[in-house]
Amino acid sequence: MADILALVLKCNCAQLRDNNDRKLTSISGQNALPCMIVGESCNIKTSLLFLTAVTAASELGVRVLFFTPTPFQSLPGLLQDSLACLNPDSLKKITFMYSRSQEELLQDVACLHESVRQAAVPPALLIVDRLDLYLGLQREEQAAAAVHxxxxxxxxxSFLTRNSEEPCRVIVSFDMERQGQMPWELVAPDPVLSILDRYFSVHCTLDQDRHSGAPSPPGEPGDAWQIYFSGAGNTVANSGSNQGDQILGCLWKLTIRPNGTMEFSPTSMESCVN
Incomplete structure (x- = not known):
């Protein structure tokens, strides 16, 4: 699934979109490992997940299921400019599931085993926004919920993949701030994160750039973030090429522009784009 996130970043990077349109329309599925987006700002993670859903539906034509505890009242403000260039009909390929509790999420996901038999095209991307909200408040209960x-x-x-020609990917977001720890503060393994790491072997980490001057409030104009991939796996192969994109270890920059929209740029064009 790091392959889909890489596609999202490329599709919304002007310097790549203008010159590499052909490379943005297909992915190989060789890095369909489950992914967890971690970081400080839940709003930016939610916007990135929303952009991922729309890009996957628009560029790849796949069905997306987006599980979230809070209904969207409108499109995320940070995405107004980014979504303008995408096909609005792609939203029809996205189904938003407003699972308000752990029990509802378990039931909604479990029901997919039955509903897929009735669907003409099964979903190829499952997104869970703010998985941390579904784990409960009691620390002793969170580990069991994380496993389940x-x-x-x-x-x-895996079941959806067996019933389709398209591999089904899973992407979740996890709010480190709500857990009371940031990635750079984890001096000892967090038991819940250790469990999630076993299932979501690729991390996409969002760190606020504290070297770009006085930090802005998360999501405000002038705010800058670093996005980097870590975890299992090595490459995502290009369609029709034996040479893979080096996704893991890649570093991107996310900047909130003066008009409030998101701007992505790779810090190393050669290592993250070729």
């Missing part, structure tokens, strides 16, 4: 939810998501994706 993660295992069900991965098993369901």
């Amino acid at each position: 939810l993660s295992a069900l998501l991965i098993d369901t994706a």
Whole structure:
């Protein structure tokens, strides 16, 4: 699934979109490993997930299921400019599931095993926004919930893959701030994160850039973030090429422009784009 996130970043990077349109329309599925987006700002993670859903539906034509505890009242403000160049009909390929509790999410995901038999085209991307909200408040309960939810998501994706020619990917976001720890503060393994790491072997980490001057409030104009990939796997192969994109270890920059929209740029064109 790092392959889909890489596609999202490329599609919304002007310097790549203008010169590499052909490379943005297909992916190989060789890095369809489950992914977890972690970082400080839940709003930016949600916007990135929303952009991922729309890009996957628009560029790849796949069905997307987007699970979220809070209904969207409107399109995320940070995406107004980014979504303008995408096909609005792609939203029809996205189904938003407003699972308000852990029990509802378990039931909604479990029901996919039955509903896929009735669907003409099964979903090829499962997105869970703010997985942390579904784990409960009690620390002792969170570990068990993490195992149950993660295992069900991965098993369901495997089931959907077996019933389709398209591999089904899973992407979730996890709010480190709500857990009271940031990635750079984890001096000892967090038990819940250790469990999630076993299921979501690729991390996409969003760190606020604290070297670009006085930090802005998250999501405000002038705010800058670093996006980098880590975890299992090595490459995402280009369609029709034996040479893969080096996704893991790649570093991108996300900047909130003066008009409030998101701008992506690779810090190393050669290592992250070729």
